[in-house]
Amino acid sequence: MNGSGQCRRFIDVQAAVIDLRGVSVVRDGATLLDSIDWAVAEGQRWVVLGPNGAGKTTLLQIASAHSHPSSGEAWLLGERMGAVDVFELRPRIGLASAALAERLPPDESVLDVVRTAAYAMVGRWRERYDSQDDDRARSLLAALGVESFAERRFGTLSEGERKRVQIARALMVDPELLLLDEPAAGLDLGGREDLVRRLAAIAADPYAPAMVLVTHHVEEIPPGFTHVLLLRGGRVVAAGPMAEAMTSASLSETFGIPLVLDERAGRHAARITG
Numbered sequence: 001m002n003g004s005g006q007c008r009r010f011i012d013v014q015a016a017v018i019d020l021r022g023v024s025v026v027r028d029g030a031t032l033l034d035s036i037d038w039a040v041a042e043g044q045r046w047v048v049l050g051p052n053g054a055g056k057t058t059l060l061q062i063a064s065a066h067s068h069p070s071s072g073e074a075w076l077l078g079e080r081m082g083a084v085d086v087f088e089l090r091p092r093i094g095l096a097s098a099a100l101a102e103r104l105p106p107d108e109s110v111l112d113v114v115r116t117a118a119y120a121m122v123g124r125w126r127e128r129y130d131s132q133d134d135d136r137a138r139s140l141l142a143a144l145g146v147e148s149f150a151e152r153r154f155g156t157l158s159e160g161e162r163k164r165v166q167i168a169r170a171l172m173v174d175p176e177l178l179l180l181d182e183p184a185a186g187l188d189l190g191g192r193e194d195l196v197r198r199l200a201a202i203a204a205d206p207y208a209p210a211m212v213l214v215t216h217h218v219e220e221i222p223p224g225f226t227h228v229l230l231l232r233g234g235r236v237v238a239a240g241p242m243a244e245a246m247t248s249a250s251l252s253e254t255f256g257i258p259l260v261l262d263e264r265a266g267r268h269a270a271r272i273t274g
Contacts, residue, residue: 016041016075017177017210018063023072025058025234032058034234035072040177040227045203045211047221049246050231051255056214059231060097060181063212065089077176094170094209097181101166106155110146110165111137113154117172140168144198160191164198171202178202180213184220196222200266218251223266230254 018040025033033055040046048056061067062074065086074081077092094117104113114137141147144164149157154165163183170178183199184192202208203224213225221228228246230237231254238250248261251270258273 017077018212019073019075020062020069021073021075023062023069023074025055025062025067026070032234033062033069036234036236038229038236038239040210040212042210043206044227045225046213046227046229047225047242048212048214048229048231049216049218049221049254050237051216053233054231054254055234056231057181058234060095060179060212060214063177064093064095064097064179091173092176094173094175094178095181096163096166096170096179096183098185099181101162104154104166106153108154109150110141110152110154110157111150113165114140114169114172117169137168137172140171141165143201144168145194158191159186160188160195163187163191163195167199167202175209178209178211180211182214182216184215184217192220196220200224218246218261218268218270221268232256 016039018038020036020038023033023036023038024031036055036059038059048059050056058067062069062081063076065076065081068074068081076089079089108116111134115133118133138147138150141150144167146157146161146164146168149161149165154162157165167180167183170180180199184195187195199213200222203211203222211225213221215221226242227240228242229239230245230250237254238245238247246261246268248259251261252259259270260273262269262271
């Protein structure tokens with residue numbers, strides 16, 4: 001299944017929050033993304049799936065307005081990259097990633113880690129917050145199950161707790177687009193399952209923004225995610241509604257080994273054949 005046809009069909013009837021048209025990224029002579037056509041509409045929940053080196057992180061850098069394509073057009077929230085001030089665009093996009101987590105001060109309180117997102121900052125300075133900021137930050141921490149850690153230092157939390165705080169931070173600005181870069185990476189089984197359950201609850205909220213979750217593992221896909229983009233070597237293998245685009249055949253092509261895909265109660269698992 002070709003990605004561009006599926007994505008473009010959905011964009012005809014719904015507003016696009018991401019619309020990539022022939023996007024390529026070349027760095028130091030290496031092609032990281034190769035002629036990507038991909039569109040994400042309002043209300044959709046996408047998974048970007050592929051092996052190491054597939055181009056997933058590069059794709060998310062484009063989608064978060066932190067990088068420009070070498071060629072092609074990238075439209076985010078109705079604005080064309082290269083013709084818009086990215087510093088005005090980025091606050092409309094919620095992002096949780098390992099790269100951003102490394103910039104968060106470990107001695108900052110959890111509450112401040114979330115509140116500072118309102119000013120697109122990663123540490124307290126001279127900005128002031130009102131009771132509405134406090135209430136929103138605490139309600140998001142509660143939704144992610146970490147409200148009791150609000151006064152603790154961010155650096156004292158476990159990996160799973162930090163992941164949930166990062167997602168609360170990403171939601172603090174009431175974004176129009178939520179991007180989650182491997183949110184379950186490094187978590188043990190219990191931490192992963194708790195996070196998957198909470199992401200499923202966010203996905204089920206009709207008022208939640210469009211969501212894109214990047215992962216290596218089908219087991220990390222929360223129930224309620226509607227679409228999938230499969231990448232290999234910087235190219236689209238398949239894209240579209242989950243039930244149509246993610247099959248044993250497309251997954252096998254994506255990872256380069258024969259795989260059987262199982263689905264039960266909205267959760268997925270894959271195993272090698274034979």
